[in-house]
Amino acid sequence: MKYKRWTLEQKLEILAESEEIGIVESCRKYGVSTGTFYSWRKKFDHKGEAGFKVTYDTKSKELKEAEEENRILRKLLSDREIELEVQRELLKKSLGHPIQERFS
Numbered sequence: 549m550k551y552k553r554w555t556l557e558q559k560l561e562i563l564a565e566s567e568e569i570g571i572v573e574s575c576r577k578y579g580v581s582t583g584t585f586y587s588w589r590k591k592f593d594h595k596g597e598a599g600f601k602v603t604y605d606t607k608s609k610e611l612k613e614a615e616e617e618n619r620i621l622r623k624l625l626s627d628r629e630i631e632l633e634v635q636r637e638l639l640k641k642s643l644g645h646p647i648q649e650r651f652s
Contacts, residue, residue, distance in 0.1 A: 554580075556600050559588050 554562075558578075566574040566585065575585050591599030 552579075556597065559592075559600055560597070563589060563592055 562574055562578050562580060562585065565577075566589075569577075571582065571585060574580075575582050588600070
């Protein structure tokens with residue numbers, strides 16, 4: 549079965565017509581399943597026309613990009629810390645005594 553997107557006006561028209569000719573008849577006329585109809589009616593009864601508004605992910609594009617950049621920078625930082633730890637271990641072995649750390 550092909551998926552169809554209904555506009556706000558179409559949904560409101562179907563809901564209004566169902567009051568006049570009945571739910572089953574209006575669903576048959578427009579080719580809408582009764583489950584979809586009842587879902588629309590529930591949204592309309594609960595929030596009115598605002599219930600039909602499509603809600604997308606609330607995070608903005610800029611926030612997503614900043615989070616991705618943050619993830620990359622954290623990965624680079626952790627890789628650098630591992631490299632420094634390996635270098636410290638190699639220096640300990642080559643000098644024969646532990647190195648006093650500056651920032652600890």
